[in-house]
Amino acid sequence: MDLSLVLVSFVFFFRLCGKCRGSEEENCTDHKLQFEWVFSVPGDVAMLRSTLVSSDVFDFKTVPYNITWYNSVSGQEISSQAGHILVHEDTLWFLKVTMNDSGDYVTILRTPSHCYRQACRLVVEERLPGECGMPRKAEQLLTKGVTDNLSCPLRNEMNKLNSYNISSSIKWYRGCDPIEDGTGGYEYWGTRLKIISVELQHKGTYTCTLTFTLGGIKGSVSESIKAEVKESYSLVPQVHEPSNDVIKAQRGYNFSKRCLVFVPGVGKPSAYLYWLDKDGFIETNTSHRVHMLEQRLLPQDGSSKGAWLETWLIFSELKEEDFYINYTCRAYSDRGFPEAYFSLQPADSNIIVVIGSVLGGVMVVLIITFIVYYISKINGVL
Template identity: 35%
Template sequence: MGRLSLVFLAALLRATECGVISNKEALGSESCEDYRVAYERTFAIPGESPLLECPLQNLFPAEMPYNVTWFEERTGSEISDGQQNVSLSGTSLWFPNISMESQGTYVCVLRTQSQCYRQAAVLVVSEMTSGDCERPVRGFHSISAGVNDVLACPLRRYIRSVDHPSIQWYKNCEPLQEDEKFVPNEDLLNIRKVHLDDAGLYTCKLTFSLGGVVGEMAESVEYEVNDEYLKKPRLIEPVNEIIKVERGSSFRKDCVVFVPGKGTTMVSVLWKGLLGSEEKFITNNVSHRIHQERMNESRTEDGFVLVRTLSVSDVWQEDFYLNFTCMVFSSRGTLIGQFSLVPADPNLFLLLGLLLGSVALLFVVGVSLCTIFKVELALWVRTVFPFFYKTTDGDGKQYDAYIAYPRVLDGSSEKAEVFAMSTLPQVLEGRYGYKLFILGRDGLPGEAVVDVVEEALTRCRRLLLLYTSTSLCSPEALEWAEQQTGLYRGLVENTVSIVLLELEEIREPDRLPHSVRLLKEKQGALQAWKRRKRRMCCDWKMEERVTSLNPSARFWREVRYHMPVRGKSKNRNWFSF
């Protein structure tokens, strides 16, 4: 059996032989580590010029100094250059014109500066069958129909050791000439569109020279053609990609491979990356932060799709700017695809959204606060920045407000009169400096009421209309000159602003005069009776405050808010009440 048909097995056995050293045996006066007999054989027929290479030299790097000595196992004698039918060519034995007597086992001894190794190589010489052009020993190989395939010359490894190498291909003992079907390329033979008829015995003959002597070697491989075929895989992704990802997030990346053809796939897909200080294949253990998942294979009409996913459960800073490599191994070669991770750019849309959302939230909060604390804010601005407002001096008005209250003598009206005559002046005039007109207090004795009201309203900037639940609804209210005149001036002539002060809770609003009801619906009324209840257990106390007309601080702030604004007014403590 030839070597090419058992390439994989040979490599495996050779690795096993190289990894297990049986013992140390003496050769002459030395003790060398014995690697026993190499698996690979060299085949020849009489008259050829085979090279026998030392199998140990592939175990050491080229820069390591060593020397090689050959021995013939049968005699144990060292082989020197110039002996009959054999010569040394570098680290190899060359038989210029081999005969059957040269067949046997030859021991290669390799020495370094500190150690010695030995291994035997077997040379097989077989006679050709009379009248038969086929070599007695051949290898076997399989190629696929329907695709372009490549045959490698079994002697290609000798090309670097000889001079003027030349290769000639034969099929079934007939020389192959280059045409559209067979294209020789140095030590390779390209066969285009392999057909079942392309099966047969292919021979590679190597002609060369060494030291001016011409020699030749040849080996044959019998190729069979099967209907199942697989073309060269194609790596779909990744292809030198740069992927942006956020630190701390999870990440998954697929390595996608397409294998055209039919049959059984013999393709391996593996992820490789820099783990720690060295590049390694990534583990399949799903408990690791970085691992690869099982390969998924699916069939399509044209071939197979292979997918292996790389999973990173938590992206670390050290993962950035490193290459993660997907490697595809097949009999037709190796493919490599890479990608690297870089930090993701700030999400401008997200930042813009957050900014706009914050602005909108601030706007809503601001509007809400302005709505809730409109009165307090307005009073604060008036107090701190009085120069923002025009002074009321010179507007032709003498009073800030006209106080109109019910003069019907019932229980509630008496309380309203006390509130109008005493409480209002104490607060608005005494504390805040407003100037009020109150009929009966500021008018001259003996003047007609109607005339006094008419003339006073023209000199007032506001009309504070105080009313109770019955004062505007009683028959006497129809003759209440202040009410009638003030409402006419405010609603019809629009010469004075009216502020409604509701001293009692109005349980039947429909009983109010139509003009007052419309005014209340339009601008509202300041309710002196209304207080915020802080404790349910104190309801009795709240009721006492209501009936005694002791308004809340909120009420007084609202009254001040509706009073005229005087620029550069006195610095008043608006936190009182």
């Protein structure tokens, strides 16, 4: 046999085996094991998703690519299996998870000039005897005394199903009991569960279950939430001072302005006050000519449910550059960033205008008096 033909056949066979063995024979950039693992229970649907299709990895919008999934133990390529596995580009679906499906799964993303490797981990656990929901639970906080909500952690699955134009529905449970939309102070709110007027008894375990049909199989995937109720809370801050007004002040003198904010809530207020000008944040360094004081909590009067905060903006000496600028007090909180401002105008400009007007009036009177006197003298009256 011709030696060149043998060599060509050997190279072809080697490359073919390399494709079969996945990343073991390919020199791919290794993105290691994904930080987030996927947890499931037998009978549920589980979705593994590669994150290699990202602008942080390569220019996927212009560079052609393909993705292949592999079993990390056998190295064999994974393909769709009716009723059990569905492979769809960057996503690997287990339609009916079994305990044997636990393990690592590898994606190889290949471009014309390069390849990238990543591993995803699926952990399948038995449900705890006598317990509803998932063995592992996400933790979320509810605020006592206000309307609050829980967020279903299945956003990735919902977004992927939406991209397939596959409809899905969400059902919420508290413990083992289904929650009906619009009853008992609960409302379905998109991917969230709204709870009207949270109380301590709303503490507990909640489960959201997403149901859909994929690959001809009707399945579901669930996530459970351990909800705690906190009694202290802060709502949107209200800026009472300044009030978007114009203040007149004299050059060369000192000047101060208060920022007064009310934070509705219970417990320690969660808000931070800052003064800003056209250049950004004003510092608390008291050696600066223009500075702000540290915020302080004012004594409670007991008449309102909330707390008053204040901070002061200090000008040790007003200069020309301080005028006709908006000075903004902004309250930073996890509920929003309300703000209000004031601006300065020089007060001495009004004095000059008044003095000028008075002098002008006096001059007009003198001129008129002189004209009358002159005309009277000519006519022999005087």
